[in-house]
Amino acid sequence: MNKKNKLILEVKGLKTHFTTKRGVSKAVDGIDFTLHKGETLGIVGESGCGKSMTSLSILRLIPSPPGKIAGGSVLFKGKDLVTMTEDEMRKIRGNEISMIFQEPMTSLNPVIPVGEQIAEALRLHQKMGKKAAWEKSVEMLKLVGIPSPEKRAKQEPFQLSGGMRQRVMIAMALACTPEVLIADEPTTALDVTIQAQILELIKELQTKIGMGVIMITHDLGVVAETCDKVAVMYAGNIVEHASTEQLFANPKHPYTQGLLNSLPKIHEDQDELITIDGSVPSPYNMPAGCRFASRCPYREDICITHQPNLINQSDGVKVRCWKYTDEWTGNRDKEGVI
Numbered sequence: 001m002n003k004k005n006k007l008i009l010e011v012k013g014l015k016t017h018f019t020t021k022r023g024v025s026k027a028v029d030g031i032d033f034t035l036h037k038g039e040t041l042g043i044v045g046e047s048g049c050g051k052s053m054t055s056l057s058i059l060r061l062i063p064s065p066p067g068k069i070a071g072g073s074v075l076f077k078g079k080d081l082v083t084m085t086e087d088e089m090r091k092i093r094g095n096e097i098s099m100i101f102q103e104p105m106t107s108l109n110p111v112i113p114v115g116e117q118i119a120e121a122l123r124l125h126q127k128m129g130k131k132a133a134w135e136k137s138v139e140m141l142k143l144v145g146i147p148s149p150e151k152r153a154k155q156e157p158f159q160l161s162g163g164m165r166q167r168v169m170i171a172m173a174l175a176c177t178p179e180v181l182i183a184d185e186p187t188t189a190l191d192v193t194i195q196a197q198i199l200e201l202i203k204e205l206q207t208k209i210g211m212g213v214i215m216i217t218h219d220l221g222v223v224a225e226t227c228d229k230v231a232v233m234y235a236g237n238i239v240e241h242a243s244t245e246q247l248f249a250n251p252k253h254p255y256t257q258g259l260l261n262s263l264p265k266i267h268e269d270q271d272e273l274i275t276i277d278g279s280v281p282s283p284y285n286m287p288a289g290c291r292f293a294s295r296c297p298y299r300e301d302i303c304i305t306h307q308p309n310l311i312n313q314s315d316g317v318k319v320r321c322w323k324y325t326d327e328w329t330g331n332r333d334k335e336g337v338i
């Protein structure tokens with residue numbers, strides 16, 4: 001990625017909290033990242049760590065109540081989306097910033113033919129005429145690999161398979177050539193061949209129009225294939241931020257190390273997945289110290305009592321772990337990971 005590329009998105013101290021009968025759930029709890037033109041940022045982390053809520057916050061689509069952006073800003077080309085009016089947001093959503101949702105039916109209207117839904121977005125945002133919008137809509141369906149796109153365009157979502165609905169949503173997200181695409185597990189429901197096609201299509205569009213992509217995924221293989229840099233999330237925080245190369249070559253945070261260790265090793269004589277013991281703390285009751293402490297093999301006293309900050313290392317990697325600070329006294333790390 002060319003470092004001189006323009007900054008398009010800057011998330012600063014973003015907090016999204018849910019207030020429910022059980023208390024306040026800190027789903028996203030102060031995260032920072034940037035996205036440049038043509039760049040792909042991966043967001044990874046276990047289920048419930050706040051990946052979807054981060055992306056929904058950017059587009060201001062958090063169910064409210066009970067959810068609320070409790071702090072921070074999301075600067076899109078310098079303008080803060082958090083304080084924009086709903087009218088201004090509508091012009092941005094699906095046009096300048098698009099999202100592929102984890103669950104396709106959340107963004108498709110069940111009773112309108114899919115081709116019409118894409119055409120409608122084109123007419124609204126790109127001011128296209130009826131015929132041109134319809135033609136572009138069919139072209140987009142073809143582009144995402146839907147067979148007989150002219151026929152499928154006239155069908156309603158329920159007449160399509162889950163995989164096809166996912167592709168319709170991708171076609172819709174890409175139709176207006178957005179500057180930022182947020183893809184939340186875009187290919188998990190698809191078979192491997194289609195998955196590769198879709199990732200290829202996103203890449204092509206990225207080169208063509210310089211789209212910035214936020215790729216949310218459980219699949220570290222997809223990260224390795226598509227991302228320039230990666231934010232690892234844990235319990236509402238970013239715990240490591242690194243270039244994809246650095247992350248795979250030298251994962252620093254014990255949680256990242258755990259995630260990479262739990263990858264199936266195809267070439268080794270190992271048929272079981274290594275998993276990280278223990279579980280994520282409740283977002284209603286976050287521990288005072290490091291949120292990963294209860295599961296961390298390197299835990300020391302300071303980890304239980306004080307939360308570490310996300311700190312810049314000399315190689316540009318950011319890591320939220322006491323092990324990488326002067327406060328760390330432990331020498332239990334016999335493998336010399338530090």
Ligand SMILES: Nc1ncnc2c1ncn2[C@@H]1O[C@H](COP(=O)(O)OP(=O)(O)OP(=O)(O)O)[C@@H](O)[C@H]1O
Pocket residue numbers: 018020025027045046047048049050051052053054063066102283
């Ligand atoms: N309506 C809600 N009320 C209360 N808490 C919520 C609500 N929706 C989400 N949350 C909280 O937000 C947290 C983050 O959820 P999010 O959907 O962002 O996780 P995720 O990282 O996308 O997980 P997955 O990988 O399973 O998609 C969860 O721990 C959940 O408790």
Ligand SMILES: [Mg+2]
Pocket residue numbers: 051052053102184
């Ligand atoms: Mg999610």
